[in-house]
Amino acid sequence: xxxxxxxxxxxxxxxxxxxxxxxxxxxxxxxxxxxxxxxxxxxxxxxxxxxxxxxxxxxxxxxxxxxxxxxxxxxxxxxxxxxxxxxxxxxxxxxxxxxxxxxxxxxxxxxxxxxxxxxxxxxxxxxxxxxxxxxxxxxxxxxxxxxxxxxxxxxxxxxxxxxxxxxxxxxxxxxxxxxxxxxxxxxxxxxxxxxxxxxxxxxxxxxxxxxxxxxxxxxxxxxxxxxxxxxxxxxxxxxxxxxxxxxxxxxxxxxxxxxxxxxxxxxxxxxxxxxxxxxxxxxxxxxxxxxxxxxxxxxxxxxxxx
Amino acid sequence: xxxxxxxxxxxxxxxxxxxxxxxxxxxxxxxxxxxxxxxxxxxxxxxxxxxxxxxxxxxxxxxxxxxxxxxxxxxxxxxxxxxxxxxxxxxxxxxxxxxxxxxxxxxxxxxxxxxxxxxxxxxxxxxxxxxxxxxxxxxxxxxxxxxxxxxxxxxxxxxxxxxxxxxxxxxxxxxxxxxxxxxxxxxxxxxxxxxxxxxxxxxxxxxxxxxxxxxxxxxxxxxxxxxxxxxxxxxxxxxxxxxxxxxxxxxxxxxxxxxxxxxxxxxxxxxxxxxxxxxxxxxxxxxxxxxxxxxxxxxxxxxxxxxxxxxxxxxxxxxxxxxxxxxxxxxxxxxxxxxxxxxxxxxxxxxxxxxxxxxxxxxxxxxxxxxxxxxxxxxxxxxxxxxxxxxxxxxxxxxxxxxxxxxxxxxxxxxxxxxxxxxxxxxxxxxxxxxxxxxxxxxxxxxxxxxxxxxxxxxxxxxxxxxxxxxxxxxxxxxxxxxxxxxxxxxxxxxxxxxxxxxxx
Numbered sequence: 001x002x003x004x005x006x007x008x009x010x011x012x013x014x015x016x017x018x019x020x021x022x023x024x025x026x027x028x029x030x031x032x033x034x035x036x037x038x039x040x041x042x043x044x045x046x047x048x049x050x051x052x053x054x055x056x057x058x059x060x061x062x063x064x065x066x067x068x069x070x071x072x073x074x075x076x077x078x079x080x081x082x083x084x085x086x087x088x089x090x091x092x093x094x095x096x097x098x099x100x101x102x103x104x105x106x107x108x109x110x111x112x113x114x115x116x117x118x119x120x121x122x123x124x125x126x127x128x129x130x131x132x133x134x135x136x137x138x139x140x141x142x143x144x145x146x147x148x149x150x151x152x153x154x155x156x157x158x159x160x161x162x163x164x165x166x167x168x169x170x171x172x173x174x175x176x177x178x179x180x181x182x183x184x185x186x187x188x189x190x191x192x193x194x195x196x197x198x199x200x201x202x203x204x205x206x207x208x209x210x211x212x213x214x215x216x217x218x219x220x221x222x223x224x225x226x227x228x229x230x231x232x233x234x235x236x237x238x239x240x241x242x243x244x245x246x247x248x249x250x251x252x253x254x255x256x257x258x259x260x261x262x263x264x265x266x267x268x269x270x271x272x273x274x275x276x277x278x279x280x281x282x283x284x285x286x287x288x289x290x291x292x293x294x295x296x297x298x299x300x301x302x303x304x305x306x
Numbered sequence: 307x308x309x310x311x312x313x314x315x316x317x318x319x320x321x322x323x324x325x326x327x328x329x330x331x332x333x334x335x336x337x338x339x340x341x342x343x344x345x346x347x348x349x350x351x352x353x354x355x356x357x358x359x360x361x362x363x364x365x366x367x368x369x370x371x372x373x374x375x376x377x378x379x380x381x382x383x384x385x386x387x388x389x390x391x392x393x394x395x396x397x398x399x400x401x402x403x404x405x406x407x408x409x410x411x412x413x414x415x416x417x418x419x420x421x422x423x424x425x426x427x428x429x430x431x432x433x434x435x436x437x438x439x440x441x442x443x444x445x446x447x448x449x450x451x452x453x454x455x456x457x458x459x460x461x462x463x464x465x466x467x468x469x470x471x472x473x474x475x476x477x478x479x480x481x482x483x484x485x486x487x488x489x490x491x492x493x494x495x496x497x498x499x500x501x502x503x504x505x506x507x508x509x510x511x512x513x514x515x516x517x518x519x520x521x522x523x524x525x526x527x528x529x530x531x532x533x534x535x536x537x538x539x540x541x542x543x544x545x546x547x548x549x550x551x552x553x554x555x556x557x558x559x560x561x562x563x564x565x566x567x568x569x570x571x572x573x574x575x576x577x578x579x580x581x582x583x584x585x586x587x588x589x590x591x592x593x594x595x596x597x598x599x600x601x602x603x604x605x606x607x608x609x610x611x612x613x614x615x616x617x618x619x620x621x622x623x624x625x626x627x628x629x630x631x632x633x634x635x636x637x638x639x640x641x642x643x644x645x646x647x648x649x650x651x652x653x654x655x656x657x658x659x660x661x662x663x664x665x666x667x668x669x670x671x672x673x674x675x676x677x678x679x680x681x682x683x684x685x686x687x688x689x690x691x692x693x694x695x696x697x698x699x700x701x702x703x704x705x706x707x708x709x710x711x712x713x714x715x716x717x718x719x720x721x722x723x724x725x726x727x728x729x730x731x732x733x734x735x736x737x738x739x740x741x742x743x744x745x746x747x748x749x750x751x752x753x754x755x756x757x758x759x760x761x762x763x764x765x766x767x768x769x770x771x772x773x774x775x776x777x778x779x780x781x782x783x784x785x786x787x788x789x790x791x792x793x794x795x796x797x798x799x800x801x802x803x804x805x806x807x808x809x810x811x
Contacts, residue, residue: 165414172398172409179396182360183410184380296399 006259012139016147019251021046021205021213021222023150025229026236026243027157028201033233034161035194036174036297040096041081042202043226044103049074049203050210051107054119054217063122067146067207074203075196077103082195086188089301100226108219115217122146122212146208151244153201158240170194174295177302187302202226228277235284238295242287250280309372311336311495312357312464317366319352326352328519329366334464339486339496341506341527343539344516345736346708347694350499353516354466357497358390359383370463385412389457390466391450399442403452406441410456427458431485447478454485465489466497469734471505483509501736503532517541536737554585557620558756559606559637559725564616566605574598576605579782581775583725583756588747589785590771591760593800598780599729599760600642606727606758607639608632619725634665636724640714642733642760644707648714651703655695658702659684659717666721683720691716692742707734712743719746726750729760744770764796776800 025042032039052073057066077099084095122144124131130141161167170190173180177187209225210217228250236242253276261272310333319327326349334340344350355361357368359377368375370386377383380390397406404421408414415423421437428435433451441452450470457465467486471479486496486509500506506513507527515523515538523538564579576598583589593599604610605617608629617624619637627635641647649658660680664670669680684698691712695705702710715731731747732740748770751757760777761767767774768788775785776799783799 165408168401168405168409172401172405175398175400176396179398180409182380182392182396184359184384185409293400 003263003265005263009135009138011255011259013142015252015255016139016248017143017213017251018255019247020147020150021208021225022229022232022251023154023244023247024146024205024208025202025226026232026247027150027154027240028198028205029229030233030236030238030240030243031157031170031201032194032198033298034174034238034295035170035191036177036295036300036302037085037191037195038092038096038299039078039081039099039195039198040093040230041078041099041103042198042229043222043224044100045074045077045199045202046103046206046209046222046226046229047107047220048077048103049206050222051111051114051206051217052203053207054114054210055110057119057211058114058117061120063120063211064145066119066211067204070203070207070211071200072203074201074206075199077106078195078199078202079192081199082192085301086192086195089303092299092301104220111217111219115219117216119211119215121215144212146204146212149204154240154244161240171295174297177297177300181302191302202229205229232280232284234294235281235288237288237293242284245287246280246284249283250276253279308335310334311338311371312375313369314353314357315367315369317353317356317363317368319349319356319361319363325519327356327363327516330516330519330521331366332514332521332524334495334497336463336495337490337493338512339490339498339510341510341513342497342499342516343503343506343513343535345539345738346706346734348516348539348736349519350516351468352519354390354468354497354499357383357464358388358466381412384410384460384462387461387463388466389460389462389464390468391453391457391470392468397441397449397452400440402438402440403435403444404437406452407437407456407459411459423459424455427455431455431458431488432481433485447474447481450474450478450482454482458489462494464495464497466499468499469501470498471500471502479505501734501740503527503535503737506535507532515539532737539736540738554754556585557582558585559583559758560618560621561606562616562618564605564612566601566610566612568598568601569604569610573601574780576601577780579780581782581785583758585724585754585756586751587773588751588757588759588771590767590774590788591758591777591782592762592764592767592774592796593777595642595762597777599777601780602777603639603641603727603729603760606637607641608637630665633662633721636666636722637727638662638666638718638721638723638725639727640718640729640731642729644710644714645703649702649710652701654701655688655693655698655705655713656681656684658713659687659698662717663721666723687713687716687720690720691746692739708736708739711735712739715743716746719750722753723750723755725756725758727758727760730763731759731761732763732766740766774799 025046029039029042049070053066053070056069057063081095081099084090085092124142125145125148127141131137161171169185173185173187173190181187206222209222214221232243232246236246257272257275261269313333315331316329317327318329330353342350352361356363359380359382375386377386404417404424407424408420414420424437433455435448435451435455441449470482474482490496498510510527513525513527514521517539525535560582562580564576566576568575574597581589601610605612608627612625614623614625619635624632645651650661660669660675663683667683669676669683681698687693688695688698693713694709705713711734715728718726732743735743744766747757759767759771771788773785774788774791776783778800
């Protein structure tokens with residue numbers, strides 16, 4: 001066992017990066033669920049974003065264009081879900097599961113000729129002298145743009161939900177869609193917009209895996225991150241900052257246990273591998289013991305009547 | 307003659323299979339409290355939804371202050387000065403009072419300003435309400451205040467109120483009426499929908515009566531008796547329920563020293579309740595909701611467990627016997643909450659008839675369900691109790707509140723129970739239907755059934771029960787004969803059941 005092989009500064013930096021895909025997918029799903037829609041298709045939208053981002057980046061050579069394509073890809077797929085649940089009034093659980101299966105199959109088809117290719121590298125954000133500060137520099141200022149974008153989305157989501165009228169209307173639609181309709185709000189339109197946003201975030205999260213974390217394309221490479229993101233939203237009691245905490249905990253401990261495995265710690269690999277799930281769930285369950293609860297209309301289909 | 311605030315002429319709206327409103331015309335003047343009367347399904351809700359922009363009329367014209375008025379959505383209606391307080395509150399439980407109010411406004415001021423305006427308005431109109439409380443924690447009366455203040459902040463010219471008093475305590479009703487009179491004095495017109503005819507007589511200046519979607523007449527409520535108005539609504543003379551019930555002396559149900567905890571955190575525990583009901587007798591239990599009514603019904607129906615010996619049917623201990631077995635014995639119950647407790651909302655009327663009628667109506671044999679018999683049973687309920695629905699295949703949810711009430715009461719009555727316990731038998735039901743439900747209950751008693759009627763409607767209890775007891779904070783006063791009981795005595799009993807016992811010693 002050689003713990004000295006672990007560089008704490010690099011480890012913390014890697015922990016933040018490891019958390020980003022979950023964070024992006026979870027914050028998107030949080031907005032969707034606060035609008036009262038349960039989209040179980042996060043995994044499918046992530047893998048679609050992953051393959052779209054990968055293909056466009058390889059062909060254009062620009063990761064920025066690739067990430068935009070990933071967001072668009074995830075969002076377009078989410079529109080299929082929006083059509084099924086908001087227009088055709090299909091069951092949300094079944095539609096979400098179908099979306100995941102569809103996304104996995106579609107991405108495998110699209111990515112067939114891209115297996116084994118290495119995408120262009122995504123550079124760290126040029127923050128100049130800030131990145132040269134000892135310790136803090138590499139941890140806080142040495143990341144690529146998407147890490148900061150993820151944090152910005154969390155902050156913006158929190159502020160929007162709490163302080164703006166758009167956020168209030170979105171929460172109202174999720175809390176009681178019949179009452180929102182009676183007041184004259186366009187329930188379906190608002191929900192479709194939320195689903196679209198959730199799809200874009202999931203797509204970004206997926207592309208972060210295929211372009212930065214791994215970086216290459218393999219079938220089914222999101223490997224359940226979408227499901228973790230879904231669970232995280234629930235355990236975080238639908239609160240943005242708790243989603244951030246949960247994502248960092250999960251991503252951080254995943255990274256830590258990989259490092260520990262590499263260092264040859266005398267704990268069976270299976271225990272290390274399960275540790276992120278256990279720790280994240282315990283912490284968030286303790287946090288969610290206050291009286292916060294799910295949005296009132298979550299998962300219920302809205303029929304406009306009368 | 308001055309221009310009326312709102313005039314409706316020839317409004318028509320048809321849904322598949324039913325004409326909800328057929329060329330309805332009337333006028334509402336400035337500062338007038340105008341009542342809209344009609345039976346369940348007479349088209350009152352559709353009419354106000356058209357005024358509030360939720361439904362578009364097929365034909366007809368609305369004018370406000372003489373100008374054309376055709377709101378495309380509720381926002382347009384609000385902008386034109388129409389406010390509406392809904393029957394089922396359109397509030398958001400998880401949000402605060404101020405947030406709920408902001409959602410109903412076109413251009414809400416910043417939260418701090420809004421909060422102070424809410425406090426201001428609530429003080430002006432005598433409606434105490436704190437802006438930062440979560441709506442989910444408020445009582446029914448307080449929730450209604452949120453809706454009213456939401457409307458008042460927009461300075462409405464016309465306020466529509468759909469059965470505002472059905473969920474309020476008498477004290478809360480008084481506060482509401484004060485507020486409405488103050489609004490009227492300020493020139494706001496109010497369109498008031500209610501089944502409670504005495505309230506309308508006390509409050510309203512004019513009334514329009516709908517029957518089958520048509521305007522069948524107008525009257526001045528002050529000069530018209532409640533009975534005349536009810537007959538206008540029904541279109542025929544109204545029979546006062548007549549009882550030929552006589553207690554036979556055989557004790558059917560006896561409750562001794564019943565104490566039981568409430569299953570809900572907000573419920574009321576039952577404390578040392580004792581009473582007996584004889585065959586052919588009607589025991590009325592009065593009291594404001596939330597004083598143990600739901601718990602008492604739960605214990606009697608078998609949903610809540612109780613200690614052996616506390617509840618007996620014909621001398622047989624009922625503890626440990628569940629609702630289904632009790633139904634087999636003939637002990638039936640109809641709870642207050644129609645959707646979700648008395649009926650499964652998304653199941654058809656046939657299925658709902660099957661759910662409680664299985665044992666007594668022999669709707670199943672050897673574990674197999676006999677759907678044909680269940681459908682016949684449902685059709686019999688629909689015919690006997692005049693339930694307005696296209697047929698027994700319709701979901702319980704699709705019925706209006708009053709019609710579903712007729713169905714769930716009819717379902718139990720037609721099973722010829724030995725003992726029937728009913729909570730709020732005529733809640734939200736129009737005068738004619740209420741009279742027929744009461745008559746059915748009295749007929750049942752005449753046939754030898756022991757009845758326990760739990761209700762908040764004291765007039766109803768005085769009319770049909772032989773003995774009366776008050777439920778207050780989980781305690782039941784000693785039952786006294788109804789004949790000769792006056793309002794003052796009842797008030798005393800409701801004020802505190804145990805105090806009454808002391809007074810008798």
